[in-house]
Amino acid sequence: MNWFAPIPLSIKLPLLAAAMMVLVGTVASQQVLRSLAQVQDARIQELARMHVEGLSVALGPLVLRHDIWEVYDTLDRAAQGGEGRRMVLTAVADERGRVLAATDPRRVPIDSDIAALSGDAVALDGLTVDGASPVLSLLAPLSYQGRAVGQIATELDVSDLLTERRKALLYLIMGNAIAIGLLSVAGFLAIRKMLNPVTSLARQMTETHGKPRSIPASEIPPGDGELAQLARTYNAMVDAVAAKTEAERRLAERERFVALGRLSSSLAHEINNPLGGLLNATDTIRSYPDRPEVVRQSADLLDRGLRHLRDVTRATLDQNRVDPEIRVLGPDDFEDIKLLIQPEVSRLALDLSWSVDPAAVTASGIPAGPVRQIALNLLLNACAAAGKEGRVGLIACAMDGGLTLRITNTGAAMPRAALDRLLGDGPLTPGGGVGLRLVRELARKMAGTIGHANENGATRITVSLPAPMEARDAQE
Structure with a gap:
């Protein structure tokens, strides 16, 4: 063809x-x-x-x-x-x-x-x-x-x-031939007339030198049809290109407001992630008020989750606060993370592999808030990438006196834009979430490193976090 x-x-x-x-x-x-x-x-x-x-x-x-x-x-x-x-x-x-x-x-x-x-x-x-x-x-x-x-x-x-x-066959052939010929000519003329706006649009796009020009209003079809909408959309695009220079000139003046918007998005993103698990804990308390151990466990989860939300807001909005309250990471934090992602695991029927070394987690002395944010963000992204009935895994173990997190998932490899957010420091492209860039910023503030590999249809993200100096001195 x-x-x-x-x-x-x-x-x-x-x-x-x-x-x-x-x-x-x-x-x-x-x-x-x-x-x-x-x-x-x-x-x-x-x-x-x-x-x-x-x-x-x-x-x-x-x-x-x-x-x-x-x-x-x-x-x-x-x-x-x-x-x-x-x-x-x-x-x-x-x-x-x-x-x-x-x-x-x-x-x-x-x-x-x-x-x-x-x-x-x-x-x-x-x-x-x-x-x-x-x-x-x-x-x-x-x-x-x-x-x-x-x-x-x-x-x-x-x-x-x-x-x-x-005779009937002959009449049918002759009638069809005449009808097809007449309708084809009429259709050709009608389509040529209907395609005039498209021809004008193609001419404006190919013959423009330098600054693009709008399609004159006289060449835009009347009404609100598809071709009229196409011409108006092209004119809107031309206007948008003309306004881009002005927007770039004013970009520096609006940098503070953009940073504030990113901060608000990050805060909302990180608060929204654990809310599903916390609401699940409140439903559990309502459903089993006569079982003290269930109520106690759910209350502990609510306490730790709310403290995590408090840590997130403080870490995001008040990085330079004097004498901040810092809670050291413990095995319970990973149990909380496991409970918080359980609704997503159940919804997608995922195969969850979980391996946490309690001794390594306790001995690391790393603040709980940033690690919870890192692990929760990466696990939620892994669940989404694995898709229905996929596999997701987490390994937390000691390495070189610090803590290493390995999050794995099956499914499609990470797209280039997501890798740029996780591994790069360049400006964010429009669209997409802020979780991966926040993971990178948190790991960098803790002097950690992030690695990425895709082998045999599985994606592996490795986050290596060194132990704080105080924890290292205590170990020695």
Whole structure:
């Protein structure tokens, strides 16, 4: 189909429309011819049935008496009727299949075997004008008073029906050709007129030198159609490009407000992440108020979660606060994280692998707030990347006196934009979340490093966090 690509759209569309009309016309013609054939078949079958039934009533007693002359006379008088002229030949045989009389005695002699005449004959229900031959052969039983007393073989001339069918086909072809030609020309002219705005848009985009120009209002179609919306959208884009220079000039003045917006987004993002687990804990307390151990466990989770939210807000909004309250990371923090991501794990039917070294976590002496933020952000991103029935894992272990977190997941590899947020320090591109960039900033403030690998269909993020100096001195 490479030859079709260079053809202009104003020609492609009429060609496609003409092809569709040819297809529709062909299907419609087939339906008309099929309906005509059904009507002709029904008519010829009804005529043959009336012929056979009439002969059966008239010839029954004569065939029983083997009255050859009366049988012949009856056949001759039947052949003189109006529709009887369609019967080219009619022969009557007794119950042994021996011919008693025929409208053409020379062709079908008396006492000959009727099977020689009815070699290609069909039953009454199988009679159809199939176009293979202008003469149809019919073989039917001759019944009298409820029993078969002989056989009737008839040849019917259907040449007029075939001529009628050929004329119908010719008229259909001529009518379709004229209609397709007229509609194709009309469609070509109409589509060319409708595509004028697109042509104008293409000209404005290809012939512009330097600053882009808007499409004049006189060339925009009236109303609110798709092409009018396209032209207005292009003009809006041109206006947006013109305004970009002004926006870039004012960008420095608005830097403080942008930073404030990022801070607010980060704060909302980090507060929203654990809320699902905390609300789950409150539902658990309401559901099991008579089980003290469940209430106590949920209350502890609420306490730690709320303290985490407090740490997040303080770490985000008040980095330089004097004598901040810092809680050291413990194994319970990872249990909280596991509970907080459990709704997402259950929703996606994930296979969760969890390995935390309590001794390494306790000995690290690392503040709990930043680590919880890092682990929760990465695990939520891993759940989203793994998708339905995927696998997600976390390993927390000691390494070089500090703590190492390994978060793994199956599914698609991280896109370039996400890697730039996690591993780079450049400006954020529009769109996407702030969680990955916040992970990088938190790890960098703790003098940590972040690594990324994708092997065998699995993504692995490694965050290495060194122990604070106070913790190292205590270990020594």
